[in-house]
Amino acid sequence: MEVVTPGQVIQSGEGFLRGHGTYVAHGKLIASVAGVVQRVNKLVSVVPLKSTYSGQVGDVVVGRVTEVGQKRWQIDVGSTQGAVLMLSSVNLPGGVQRRRTYEDQLNMRTLYAEGDLVSAEIHSFWADGAMSIHTRSRKYGKLTFGVLVQVPAVLMRRMKEHFHRIDEVGVDMLLASNGYVWLSPTPPEGERGEEEGGGDKEGEGEEATETAPWGGYKGAVDAGPEVRARMARVQQSIRVLAAQWLEVSPEAIRDVYEESEEKEVEVAAMLEDAVRSEVTTRACQRRDAQARSKPDV
């Protein structure tokens, strides 16, 4: 593994392709960031250890509404520019498919107002690099009852499924690619129904208003002290992983959660320097096993 610093010349053969984190000067390939060199066939790039989130089409993101504009919302997802959510990219209440009218424009705030937290998927990119996101699925929408934990986006890996449920703990997790993790208590059996894409078990018919997105419940969810204590432990597990610069994956979160319970560590003490390494031994083992199984580049 090659680690390079800015200004350093990268060894490259003839006919290389310049990737991210590099630039060409005087016919030589030079690193512009400090990081690990990645070579894929002829493409040479340098991956920096830290960077601002830059998404890819299909990523699930969580963001906060900063502006309600003309037929669009601006959402802060922690990227170089705010993400744009067009009015045409949301599902209207009632699940109705129709052309957006002027009234819809005036009523935008009833859907999402400034300060609301929203889950969405990246649809495309504008010419200047800004993201265009959409909530055109029942899984996405306003997040209402839960906790947000922010970790550096580089610690999140691309995964097939961003929505996870830990049954034993009773917590639903949304691991967004931009490093925003949304935790909410698992709703009781009757109110679920959005994951399979099927209808609500209560049989509300085609009324999509009754089905809330993952983490955004319309009714009140009874979260007593036990549930809250468990959610606090999940939160701390995520923060500990970020503090130790480990990948924040559902398996790693579970590892830290279980280990902290086994070692009877108090939730409030989990982030202390001495304690952090104690509760991440299993997660570190998992990381080492993964690194060993990966073929050497």
Next chain:
Amino acid sequence: ESGKSHSRRQTRMSKVEYVDLTGLRVDGRRPHELRKVAVKMNVLSRASGSAMFEQGNTKIVASVFGPHQCTNRSKEIHDRALINCEVVMAPFGGAGDRRKRAKGDRQVGEVASMLRQTFESLLFCNLFPRAQIDITVEVLQADGPFRAQAINAVTLALIDAGLPIQDFLVACGVGYIDGYTLMDLNGLEDSARGPEVVLAYMPNTNKLTTAHLEPKLPLEALGPAMEMALEGSRELYKLLQVAVLEHCSQLATARGQISL
């Protein structure tokens, strides 16, 4: 009569010897020696990138926030990032003199403006259209002039943030007192109010981006002073590069990208 000369000797002021007979400076260094350097990266968890740079007793923390959405729509530039730079002197920092610094102190503002211009050309701003990058430099302790140290701290913070730059930017200051060219002035030497040359240098590209001289210096002393500043910058680059490589290896190991 002997009484008169005796009293004359008593009223004469003692002079500080900036370089004594054995060639040592007030803190025991030789004229071409740097003070001890310490580097810590990623010191602020909430910033995109940060670094603490210490040179002798001078301690500076630089932090970078961004690139992010421009806070002021009217100021955003359609094809590149806007760079903001702020220099803050901690009230306990004491740059030697105990003067009360008014808000918007011109000297501090001038350093901020110099930093902004310097790093605007170093960063690849065109990769972040309509974005904003905020750089904050906090001078916790100033034992002597801090212009060069601020540049070094900002370079490290930008590297920690993963922002693309052409090369390291290292700076070193050189003073000229009593005919001696002295590298890396400390607070006592700075109080002699002699001239100081600061050069900001890109070590791999071998280019100078900034040269600053204040106040005046005899022309024949300029060449040797600049040579010494370049020598100091190259020396500093070695130290900074080692610190960055160590920090990167640490993070990469934690992530499992490198197996040691």
